[in-house]
Amino acid sequence: MEYIDIDRVKKRMDKRLFINKMVKGIFFASAMFGLVVLAILLYRVIADSIGWISMDFLTGLLSTSAERAGIRGAIIGTLWLMAIVGPVTMILGVGTAIYLEEYAKKGKIHSIIQTNIANLAGVPSIVFGILGLTIFVRLFGLGASVIAGGLTMSLLVLPIVVVAAQEAIRSVPSHLREASYGMGATKWQTIKNVILPASIAGILTGVILALSRAIGETAPLVVIGIPALLIPVPTNVTDNFTALPMQIYYWTLDAVLVAEYANLAAATIVVLLIVLFILNSAAILIRNKFSKRY
Amino acid sequence: MKKFGLSVIAAGLAVVAAACGGEEGNAGQESNGNGGDENTSEEQTEDLSGTVAIDGSGTVYPLMSRIAEEFMIEEQPGVSVEVSRAGTTAGMQRFVNGETDLSNASREIRDSEIEELEANGIETREFKVALDGLTIVTHPENDWATDLTQEEVQNMFVTGNYADDDVVMWSDIRDEWPEEEINFYGPNENHGTYEFFVDEIIEEQDLVDTINLQQEYSTLVSLISEDENGIGFFGFGYYVNNQDQLNAVSIDFGDGPVEPSLDTIDEEGDYAPFTRPVFTNISLNSAKEKPEVKAFAEYVFEYAAGEFAGETGFAPLPEEELEQQLEEIRAID
Incomplete structure (x- = not known):
């Protein structure tokens, strides 16, 4: 008698191999799905924008005429937004992270703060918009200005910076800290001279990622009341402003009035994507170049 | 170590400063440019x-x-x-x-x-x-409801006139029209057009429950342009710019159907009852x-x-x- 029934084994083998292949196919398809949708999106946006991105478009002022309209105001508005969000989130975010990691006792209060930061990161951006409208725009009377928009966005992305900074600080090995204390350094000296320099790459990466999130957000700006038509370029923090995502939003909606606005929206999307791509590449570069292994 | 950290911070600050500086530079040019324009184009007004x-x-x-x-x-x-x-x-x-x-x-x-x-x-x-002439719009392939009487508009948009659940058929309006459900669209309560329609056109009666009210006119245009049984209303301007995607319904105010146009929506024009x-x-x-x-x-x-x-x-x-x-x-x- 045979110990192995080759036919039976072969039958089962085939089935198992078939399932093995099929599962691989399913996973491949799911991986491709997102990619294909993204490719279609990019294709449509780029096809619509061809011929519309020019120097005149980038440096021209906003206009109701599609031929004359430019996004200089929106680009500079977005830069202004970054100029507020960057420093504000860096100072507040790193401050929070240092407190939580270096000073706060690991107890109830610490875990309450920690949980709240995690929760804040999950709050929908439109809620931050309402917060900004109530506090900065109305209560402080700042209007839909650069400073009001910037502070609203800062609140929105603060959790990203805090978490990134905390992780960067936590990854500084304890022997560095202990060596510093051993040399007689105080806590502040240790933070200033050892911990911050060692974690700066991680912190900067977090700040840049937060910036790229902030300049792509639309909902909070819609809520704080950025006008649909605002031509002058902002020159200081109390000026009203518009930003790239707002221009995309309004041009997309107003394409029912002037069909070419759809092309302007597409061209603005391309510009915004390029800015985001540059920012994210910078974040990766900094992380790779400056992160030291201890 | 210390030097490295500080240089990165300095670099970061330099980037921010450069961003600010850049803006101010642009801003300066901008206001200079404006100043020039003002002097040349305006002689008398301050x-x-x-x-x-x-x-x-x-x-x-x-x-x-x-x-x-x-x-x-x-x-x-x-x-x-x-x-x-x-x-x-x-x-x-x-x-x-x-x-x-x-x-x-x-x-x-x-x-x-x-x-x-x-x-x-x-x-x-x-x-x-x-x-502005309040314009009733339908899908371009809607070849039956090309004109409506003022009364028909009033009746079809008011709740409970044809069915308790407000599922109104085209055939309810005129017998020869298709037996298909009408989908109603309009701007939402934030809009004056909504109030004008409710107050003046349907004389403060309640709109049909089945109406789809939207905040954005762009959404309305795309919804109606994709719905063969859709009917909606908004200002003439939003129709004029989308004539290829929408039909404007001519309204019969008693003297035959009148198509909304820049001439008819005039104060004395034939479309005047729907003009505001x-x-x-x-x-x-x-x-x-x-x-x-x-x-x-x-x-x-x-x-x-x-x-x-x-x-x-x-x-x-x-x-x-x-x-x-x-x-x-x-x-x-």
Whole structure:
């Protein structure tokens, strides 16, 4: 008698191999799905924008005429937004992270703060918009200005910076800290001279990622009341402003009035994507170049 | 180690500083450029600065934004006229809070709004800007409902007229029309167009429950253009710019069907029963305190409202009416 029934084994083998292949196919398809949708999106946006991105478009002022309209105001508005969000989130975010990691006792209060930061990161951006409208725009009377928009966005992305900074600080090995204390350094000296320099790459990466999130957000700006038509370029923090995502939003909606606005929206999307791509590449570069292994 | 960290921080600061510096550089050029323009183009009028904040009706927005841009290019390059379009009612809330100088409206101001304004110490006056024909639109392939009588419009949009659950069939309106469900669309309660329709067209009865109300006109246009059984209403301007995607229903007011057009939506035109003036409410406080607000208001009635009405889908007001309002604005001080 045979110990192995080759036919039976072969039958089962085939089935198992078939399932093995099929599962691989399913996973491949799911991986491709997102990619294909993204490719279609990019294709449509780029096809619509061809011929519309020019120097005149980038440096021209906003206009109701599609031929004359430019996004200089929106680009500079977005830069202004970054100029507020960057420093504000860096100072507040790193401050929070240092407190939580270096000073706060690991107890109830610490875990309450920690949980709240995690929760804040999950709050929908439109809620931050309402917060900004109530506090900065109305209560402080700042209007839909650069400073009001910037502070609203800062609140929105603060959790990203805090978490990134905390992780960067936590990854500084304890022997560095202990060596510093051993040399007689105080806590502040240790933070200033050892911990911050060692974690700066991680912190900067977090700040840049937060910036790229902030300049792509639309909902909070819609809520704080950025006008649909605002031509002058902002020159200081109390000026009203518009930003790239707002221009995309309004041009997309107003394409029912002037069909070419759809092309302007597409061209603005391309510009915004390029800015985001540059920012994210910078974040990766900094992380790779400056992160030291201890 | 220390040096490395500081240099990175310094680099970070330099980036931020460069960003700021860049903006200020641009800003400087910008204002210089404006200064030059002002000197060459304007001989007599004084050069103003500041902002004119406008919000309100989405129906009036195309006209007002066109006027605002022209004002900034031709008249006062130093003034920033900012136009939003949250909707008549939503915009009026900002006006009541003193956040805007002008509030566009596609309906008359309500008594309750006047009271709120008074409570906040804001004096205001309502001005007619142009005439808009409320347009009933359908899908371009809808070849049956090309005309409706005024009565049919009133009946079909009112709740409970044809069915308790408001599922109305085209065949309910006229027997020969298809036995398919009508899908109703319209702008939501933020819009003056909604109120005009409810107050004037269906005379304060309730709209059908099945109506799909939207905040954005762009959403309405795309919904109706993709729904063969759709019917909706909005200002003539939003139809004119989408004629390839929508049909305008001709309305029979008793003397045969009338198609809405720039001629028929005139005050004396045949479409007049569905024509309404669109307004802008001007804060007298702003007009008194801010010369740029008054200058803009004068510009609207002296020239721009008549000039740009047609291209943005409105019928202009009669000359005398514009002039009379201009006098009223000139008298403010």
